[in-house]
Amino acid sequence: MSEGHAAPAPAAAKPGPAAPHDPVEDLARQVFIQLSANVHAAPGEKPPHAKLVELSFRLAEAFQAGNLEFNTAARARADAKAKASVDVSKIEIDFGSIGKT
Numbered sequence: 001m002s003e004g005h006a007a008p009a010p011a012a013a014k015p016g017p018a019a020p021h022d023p024v025e026d027l028a029r030q031v032f033i034q035l036s037a038n039v040h041a042a043p044g045e046k047p048p049h050a051k052l053v054e055l056s057f058r059l060a061e062a063f064q065a066g067n068l069e070f071n072t073a074a075r076a077r078a079d080a081k082a083k084a085s086v087d088v089s090k091i092e093i094d095f096g097s098i099g100k101t
Contacts, residue, residue: 024060032056 035052067074 024057024064027063028053028056028060031059 032053035056036049039046039052068078069075
């Protein structure tokens with residue numbers, strides 16, 4: 001290597017496809033962390049971690065369902081998303097007329 005010349009930078013790797021985002025998992029993780037902290041801070045017998053995980057997911061799912069039922073803004077977003085999506089199973093295309101002139 002000569003002086004004054006930097007080595008070429010290695011090519012940056014292309015990022016792979018992003019993993020699907022699961023809002024229930026994210027919420028359950030937050031619930032589990034807080035619930036575990038509260039349980040372990042209190043004196044007495046501690047439940048197994050698997051039970052805390054199960055409870056966290058049940059609470060997160062219940063919150064998501066209740067959010068759509070009671071939160072008008074969340075319901076409006078869900079309705080708008082449903083209206084914006086296209087159900088391709090209901091699309092009818094007549095390919096018979098394409099080649100005819």
